Amino acid sequence: MPMPFLQSPSPGLLTATILVLVSGPAFASGGTGIAEQYLDPARRIMDHSLSSVDGWHKLEELCDGIGHRLSGSPRLEKALNWAIAKMKEDGQENVRGEPVKVPKWVRGRESLTMHSPQEYDIAMLGLGMSVGTPPEGITAEVLVVADEKELEAAGTAPKGKFVLFNNPMPAYDEAKGSGYGSAVRFRHKGAQLAAARGAVACLVRSVTAKSLRTPHTGAMSYGDAGVRIPAAAVSIEDAEMISRLCRRGERVRLTLKMEARDEGMVDSANVIGELRGREKPEEVVVIGGHIDAWDVGHGAHDDGAGCVMAMEAINVLRKLKLIPRRTIRVVLWTNEENGLGGGREYARAHAAELDNHIAAIESDSGCFAPKGFSVECADPAREELASRQLAEIVRLLEPIGATKVSRGGSGADISPMKPAGVLLMGFSVDGSRYFDYHHSHADTLDKVDPKHLQQCVAAMAVTAYVLADMPDRLGGPPTRSPENAAADSHPDH
Amino acid sequence: MPMPFLQSPSPGLLTATILVLVSGPAFASGGTGIAEQYLDPARRIMDHSLSSVDGWHKLEELCDGIGHRLSGSPRLEKALNWAIAKMKEDGQENVRGEPVKVPKWVRGRESLTMHSPQEYDIAMLGLGMSVGTPPEGITAEVLVVADEKELEAAGTAPKGKFVLFNNPMPAYDEAKGSGYGSAVRFRHKGAQLAAARGAVACLVRSVTAKSLRTPHTGAMSYGDAGVRIPAAAVSIEDAEMISRLCRRGERVRLTLKMEARDEGMVDSANVIGELRGREKPEEVVVIGGHIDAWDVGHGAHDDGAGCVMAMEAINVLRKLKLIPRRTIRVVLWTNEENGLGGGREYARAHAAELDNHIAAIESDSGCFAPKGFSVECADPAREELASRQLAEIVRLLEPIGATKVSRGGSGADISPMKPAGVLLMGFSVDGSRYFDYHHSHADTLDKVDPKHLQQCVAAMAVTAYVLADMPDRLGGPPTRSPENAAADSHPDH
Incomplete structure (x- = not known):
């Protein structure tokens, strides 16, 4: 039974709002009419989500x-077991861990002293x-550079020194976004660049625009250095x-x-749970986030919240007895942060059914006020069509402001499904x-x-439900990309 | 020679601005005309300060x-020697350390594990x-309370436990200020309150409104517990x-x-340097901040900047050959953070000349955009008169926005001079x-x-110069308070 809104307009007002929105001229003229068909379940899902403390x-x-x-x-082991137990408690179907090999990198104790x-x-x-470093550490002088150009200009100066990349990430800008994408390159490949110049260790300015003396970790790579x-x-x-x-x-x-060390590949798992479809259970809408997190803080925004949004989305639907035509599959990927093992393994293990993947939606940008979805597909025509259809569907989310649809960019864990032509969101x-x-x-x-978490659950549940239930497939019938065809003929690569 | 403005209106524009301000009807009608007399030196001081990188x-x-x-x-020893050396380099007079006994509290290693x-x-x-704790630490369960009332309501529950005071400091409010004054009481006396209920240790939520998992230390007191x-x-x-x-x-x-320990009283010093007055050198305007700081970060805002503002204020005046009628004395107090030893000792050692202290100005609120001054005096009539006179003087600071004068509240280090009737700012x-x-x-x-530091130096230098140079004494002739008379008859208490 839908519960009353706690922090939102009353259900009656909400319904009226959606009705106006989805029956307005702009929607009606170019639309497929899909949104109109889902007014009632969308309202019920939002009502429930926005008043529930389960998430x-x-x-x-x-x-x-x-x-x-x-x-x-x-701790990750504990989290996997917890997620499995929770989804079983919620009555989800086919709840399981699917084996994935992941790297075990251990931080150990560490310090840097001036x-x-x-x-x-x-x-x-x-x-x-x-x-790591030798037990006695590495002691040297430091050379500071802003970027690759300054490193190159330094000639042989880095030899035998620490190189510190002091490259500031710009403050968040409403139009340009976060500036993370550019500044993060020194975290990724700074060690390669510095080692090529003879440096003994690499330091990078934390990739953030705000700090109260707050270091930020993240993955680096040696490439083939x-x-x-x-x-x-x-x-x-x-x-x-x-x-x-x-x-x-x-x-x-x-x-x-630094005592940091690589302890080799160990067992882990992607956690999966399903709301099985009532008509076409073999067709799947995947929703999820990654269950692993860096070894600091709580991994709350990155990406505990993304996992909970997905778990809770199907929990809400099941509680409301809204069983869609197709299956909604929650996937909590392992090892996003330092290997993408979970994402790669999911795409590999499920290669045979990727044609039946209607869409894969990842939440891995934290839990803040929801804005909408991005759409990405190897086939630009499908991407274009899907984004237009989706723009209509998300008008159902107007009461929570999640109506923006953009093209390109989706999520790291779902990206390995792109070559197979899966619609990624x-x-x-x-x-x-x-x-x-x-x-x-x-x-x-x-x-x-907590209010944002409720809104995000609502947005995820409404969208997944409509995609899984609407008569036609989002973006039209699937297309096979050349990469996918190649992958199929060599299933082990 | 005044240097051109770097980050401000041109000198000509600045002079014009001040002229309009100080000769406007509001100023002219009720004023003493003091500000008009200092238009030129104020302009020169601001010109110089706002373009100097010395501070x-x-x-x-x-x-x-x-x-x-x-x-x-x-480190404090090093800082004292540095300040003495700097003021000597700047050519200041009577530069010296005046002995003060201070407590030596040592943090040692510390940790708290859940x-x-x-x-x-x-x-x-x-x-x-x-x-500190015993070497093996103290292990117990924690009881959380918001305040004294909840602690009292807990009855005997705190016995044998940690008590955590989770009392949030409100966010900064333009009208109400910071909310620090109220929330800090648990840091000060939480241990007394918790111990009285049988707690084995006291934890307090850090006294701040913003955090990136940032603990804030500060002084606590056992009183007579x-x-x-x-x-x-x-x-x-x-x-x-x-x-x-x-x-x-x-x-x-x-x-x-916690390895924290009290190592008893040790030698320290207040650092003093002077710009000696040309006519009445025995009359003194004190300006300063505290040179000690908590054992984390740089003590940049608290209160390195306050020290530098004072050191630099007389440096600017001396460079401009603006030697006032009276002496401007820089005092960098020691031990403000955990004992107020420097402030107390200054008032004691200089008791005989406090009648000749025209004013004592402390900067200990960090280095941000300057706003003005507060005025405090044991004699309310002098406080009232001084604040009215000061309101005229600080109109000279209109170009840097430091024109606000309020009553009550000044600075911890100068507060021991209050009983002697000194005007505190x-x-x-x-x-x-x-x-x-x-x-x-x-x-x-x-x-x-850096721009704020220049502005603060300018504000401090202009104000100190006018107070030290104006013919009449700010707030009129001094009055002796009963407390001061009593202190004089028992000089050792």
């Missing part, structure tokens, strides 16, 4: 009870997948201090100690604060507004 | 080169002057997590380890961000805008 309780259990959960850690002009503990976090040097992120404050000192001509000496939320917390000790539950 | 270089040396500096630490429902390192900082229990601040995030867990009925067990700045950084690892130089 919040799930996120509390995950964040406060288990906490962060890096691939290969006992020796001159003062003895000072630098706020740092080793980068994920970095090698012959020499692997340790890499760590330092807080904005410390990057700026070291830069100021060097500009003044001080020789800044540091000691980096990314859930979009207000992006102004995500990178303040991302990969830091500050990605904790208190940063999530 | 910024001083603050860089203090923050980056020496860093934090708690009473009794070798054991259930998950193993989690809590972000914490022991409170200043707290006792018979039992002294350790006390520590935890981040907002962790206070909220523990509170959520307890609300859900979890029994949260913690282990607190607090330098006011934009207070919206100070407590985001205060007493935390994030009080670092990057949080200071």
Whole structure:
């Protein structure tokens, strides 16, 4: 039974609002009429979601009870078992873990100390997948560069030194977005660039625009570099201090100690649970997030909330007895942060049924006010058609403001399904604060507004329900891409 | 020679602005005409201050080169010597350290670990002057209360437990200010309150409204409590997590380890330097801040910047050859944070000349956009008169927006001079961000805008110059308070 709204307009008002919206001229003239057919279930789903505390309780259990959960850690194991147990409790079908091999990278103890002009503990976090240092650490002078160009201009100066990439991430901009995409490259490949110039270790300014002496970790890569040097992120404050000192001509000496180590590949799993379709159960709408998280904070926004949105979306639908024509499958991918093992394995293991994947929706941008969805497809024509159809469907979400549809960009975990022609969708939320917390000790539950979680669950549940239930397939019949055809003929690659 | 403005209107424009302001009807009708007489030097001081990088270089040396500096630490010793050397280099007179005994409290290593429902390192900082724990730490369950009322209602529940005061500091409000004054009481006396109920240790939510898992330390006091229990601040995030867990009925067990110890009283000093007056050198305008800082971050806003504003104010005046009628004395007090030893000792050692203290101005609210001054005096009539006169004088600061004069409240270090009837003034700045950084690892130089430092130096230099040079004494002739008369007859108490 739908419960009354707690933090939203009354159900009656909401229904009236949607009616006006979906029957307006713009909608009626070019539309397929899909949205009109789902006015009632959309209202019921939103009513229920916006008054339910079930999602919040799930996120509390995950964040406060288990906490962060890096691939290969006992905490991730606990989280996988928790998610399976929760979905079984909720009465979901085919609840299981699907085996995935993941890397086990262990941080160990770590420190970065400045020796001159003062003895000072630098706020740092080793980068994920970095090698460690010898037990006595690495002691050297530091050279600060802003970017690749300055590194090149430094000639042989980096040899035997720490290289610090002090490249600031711009503040969030409503039009341009976060600026993360560009600044993050030094975290990814800084160690390769610095090692090529003879540096003994790589330091990067944390990829964030706000800091209270807050280091942010994240994955780095050695590519095929012959020499692997340790890499760590330092807080904005410390990057700026070291830069100021060097500009003044001080020789800044540091000691980096990292016990970081690679313990090889270990067992993990993608967690799956389903709301089986009533007519075409073999056709699937995938919704999900990644269950692993960096080994700091709670992994609340990244991506505990994304997992809970998906788990709770089918919980709401089942409670309301809204069983769609097709199956809605929750997938909680493992190992997004440092390998994408879960996403790759899901696409591999389910290659034979990807033609039956109507869409795959990932939420991995945190839990803030919902904005809408992005649509991505290997076939541009399907992407175009699907995004137009979706733009109509999400008018149902006008009461919670999630009506924006954009093209391109979806989610890391679903990206391995792109070559098979699957329609990929990314859930979009207000992006102004995500990178303040991302990969830091500050990605904790208190940063999530319970009201936003309710709204995100509502948006995910309505959208998944309509896509799984509407008579025609979103974006029209599937197309096979050449990559997919190739993959099919060599199923083991 | 005045240098051109770098980040402000041109000197010509500035002069025109001041002329309009100080010769307007409101000013002319009720005024003493003081401001008109200082138009030219005020313009020159502002011109110079707003284009000089000398203050910024001083603050860089203090923050980056020496860093934090708690009473009794070798770093504070270094900072005292640095300040003396700097003022001598600047050509100041009577530069010296005046001996002060200060407590040496040492933090040592410390940690707070949650054991259930998950193993989690809590972000914490022991409170200043707290006792430590036994080496094995203190392990107990935690009881969360919001305030004194909830503690009382808990009856005997706190016995044998940690008490966590989870009392939120309200966000900054333009009208009401910071909310620090009320929330800080649990940091001060929480340990007394909790010990009285049989608690084994006291935890307080950090006194700040913003956090990226940022603990804030500060002084606590045992008063005359018979039992002294350790006390520590935890981040907002962790206070909220523990509170959520307890609300859900979890029994949260913690282990607190603190090596904190009191190493007794040791030698320190107030640093003094003067711009000697040309006519009445025995009459003194004191300006200053406190040179000690908590043992985290750089002590940039609290109160390195306040020290530099004062040092730089007389540096600017001397460079411009603006030697006032009376002496301007820079005092950099020691031990403001955990004892007020410097402030007390200055008032005691200079008791005989306090009648000749025209005013004492402290800057200890950080370095942000300057707003004006508060005025405080044991004699309300003098406070009233002085604040009216000051309101005219600070119209000279209109180009930098520092024209607000309020009554009551000045600075901790100058407060011991209040009983002697000295006119006390607090330098006011934009207070919206100070407590985001205060007493935390994030009080670092990057949080200071160089332009604000220039403006604050300008405001301090103009005001000190006018007060030291104007023919009549601010607030009229001094009055002796009964407390001061009593203090004079018992000079050793």
